Amino acid sequence: MSNKSTPVRQRIQQFQTRGSGSMAQKSTPVSDASGGLRRKVLTKTPRQSSEEQQLLNTAFSNSVNSPQHKLRPTALNACYTPSSLYRPTAARMKTPSGKSSSSKPKDKDAMMMDSFHSASEESNMIVAVRVRPLNAQECNRQQVTNVVQVHGNSNELTVQAGSSADASAGVTHFFSYDQVYYSCDPEKKNYAGQAKVFEGTAGPLIETAFDGYNACLFAYGQTGSGKSYSMMGIEALDDAALDGGPPHDEAGIIPRFCHELFRRIEAVKAEQQLQVEVEVSYFEIYNEKIHDLLSVQHATSSSVDSTPVQHQRPALKVREHPIFGPYVVDLTATASTAMNDKSSRSHSIFNIVLNLTDLSTDDGLTSDTDSESTASLRQTRRSKISLVDLAGSERISVSGSNGERIREGVSINKSLLTLGKVIAALADGRKAGGGNGPSTPSTFVPYRESVLTWLLRHSITE
Numbered sequence: 280m281s282n283k284s285t286p287v288r289q290r291i292q293q294f295q296t297r298g299s300g301s302m303a304q305k306s307t308p309v310s311d312a313s314g315g316l317r318r319k320v321l322t323k324t325p326r327q328s329s330e331e332q333q334l335l336n337t338a339f340s341n342s343v344n345s346p347q348h349k350l351r352p353t354a355l356n357a358c359y360t361p362s363s364l365y366r367p368t369a370a371r372m373k374t375p376s377g378k379s380s381s382s383k384p385k386d387k388d389a390m391m392m393d394s395f396h397s398a399s400e401e402s403n404m405i406v407a408v409r410v411r412p413l414n415a416q417e418c419n420r421q422q423v424t425n426v427v428q429v430h431g432n433s434n435e436l437t438v439q440a441g442s443s444a445d446a447s448a449g450v451t452h453f454f455s456y457d458q459v460y461y462s463c464d465p466e467k468k469n470y471a472g473q474a475k476v477f478e479g480t481a482g483p484l485i486e487t488a489f490d491g492y493n494a495c496l497f498a499y500g501q502t503g504s505g506k507s508y509s510m511m512g513i514e515a516l517d518d519a520a521l522d523g524g525p526p527h528d529e530a531g532i533i534p535r536f537c538h539e540l541f542r543r544i545e546a547v548k549a550e551q552q553l554q555v556e557v558e559v560s561y562f563e564i565y566n567e568k569i570h571d572l573l574s575v576q577h578a579t580s581s582s583v584d585s586t587p588v589q590h591q592r593p594a595l596k597v598r599e600h601p602i603f604g605p606y607v608v609d610l611t612a613t614a615s616t617a618m619n620d621k622s623s624r625s626h627s628i629f630n631i632v633l634n635l636t637d638l639s640t641d642d643g644l645t646s647d648t649d650s651e652s653t654a655s656l657r658q659t660r661r662s663k664i665s666l667v668d669l670a671g672s673e674r675i676s677v678s679g680s681n682g683e684r685i686r687e688g689v690s691i692n693k694s695l696l697t698l699g700k701v702i703a704a705l706a707d708g709r710k711a712g713g714g715n716g717p718s719t720p721s722t723f724v725p726y727r728e729s730v731l732t733w734l735l736r737h738s739i740t741e
């Protein structure tokens with residue numbers, strides 16, 4: 280288990296020298312065997328793209344602070360160890376004969392897995408993979424087959440590698456994650472629809488929000504892998520959901536989260552005297568600039584710029600609030616939706632801020648205290664949940680020849696790379712601090728290297 284014996288920093292450096300294109304690649308500097316295997320799977324090549332798109336689909340990660348920090352007086356969040364990403368998955372290779380090519384006997388692998396799982400128990404980050412069905416185009420192409428298998432309700436999946444031209448043809452790769460969702464065949468017992476994916480990934484974050492902690496969920500994968508389908512889903516086909524009824528079957532994580540949050544607020548208010556405020560904002564980061572997705576303001580048609588219309592909205596500025604951290608100035612917070620304008624070349628961020636004020640106690644104030652002071656001293660719990668649909672990861676390598684595409688590729692690359700660096704630095708700092716607490720103060724975390732990480736700082740850090 281080289282991740283136990285090799286210092287984290289050294290492993291990151293080793294990995295960086297091999298070159299990395301994505302957060303998950305960067306975060307898998309575990310061993311030559313498993314790191315190499317995962318890198319192989321994550322690296323997209325044009326020839327393999329449709330198979331691999333289907334393989335990786337949407338990787339979610341969400342982070343919340345660990346239970347042992349719940350007594351901390353601050354409501355700020357923590358994201359200490361992305362152990363799921365560092366976990367050297369029990370990646371094994373099977374030859375066509377079915378014999379494992381791993382030098383480790385199976386029982387050792389099993390022991391390894393046990394120890395990884397116990398090591399990750401302290402983690403406040405999980406990684407989930409969703410396998411989508413082949414789309415119509417893929418079904419029509421004879422050479423495209425489903426190479427990903429999920430067995431039962433396990434958290435492992437297998438990938439049948441390569442074509443006959445590939446040296447690895449006939450090899451089966453095994454991968455293990457915190458959660459695996461199989462969404463290919465509704466007839467299968469382990470089929471995971473939108474509701475199941477929500478319940479396993481974003482659902483628990485509602486509890487987190489009520490506890491006063493920040494959290495963040497990312498959908499990561501290449502274009503067409505199902506990120507937007509998972510995050511937003513397909514628009515409701517009936518009016519029931521719009522009228523406050525249960526979410527439509529095809530509704531994704533964001534509408535389900537909102538529905539469940541308000542349902543929960545009603546339930547809590549029925550039991551406690553609470554004042555509840557919910558703020559919602561939705562914006563995208565395109566070429567390191569922020570554009571409001573709830574704004575009704577449209578670009579002028581006379582623009583000669585080749586930038587897509589949705590990106591011609593005025594760019595907004597980020598400022599730093601002394602208590603609540605970075606925020607976007609002049610964001611719309613009313614519901615006029617331009618959600619379909621979300622582009623695969625931008626990161627979209629749906630933020631929900633929950634403010635809970637307890638009206639039931641006077642916090643020990645004496646009877647001569649006037650009601651104004653009482654109000655000002657009432658305890659307010661504030662939490663922020665960020666649901667993030669990242670830009671398609673493959674743009675990193677295929678940014679085209681014109682200036683606009685190159686700029687897009689560079690900024691997507693920059694923000695995904697910085698996100699990986701931030702997570703690695705947090706994990707590094709935490710390990711340096713003994714593994715159980717927050718990052719050591721000496722650890723430099725490069726939040727400000729990209730707008731994405733700067734804005735999410737308070738949701739992904741301690």
Ligand SMILES: Nc1ncnc2c1ncn2[C@@H]1O[C@H](COP(=O)(O)OP(=O)(O)OP(=O)(O)O)[C@@H](O)[C@H]1O
Nearest residue numbers: 411412462501502503504505506507508509623671
């Ligand atoms: N689990 C799924 N079940 C059924 N259809 C799916 C699933 N996941 C994705 N799809 C379909 O696949 C297509 C591509 O999905 P989607 O647009 O969500 O990809 P994406 O990763 O967001 O791409 P981009 O990066 O370009 O935004 C859509 O037509 C979507 O409806």
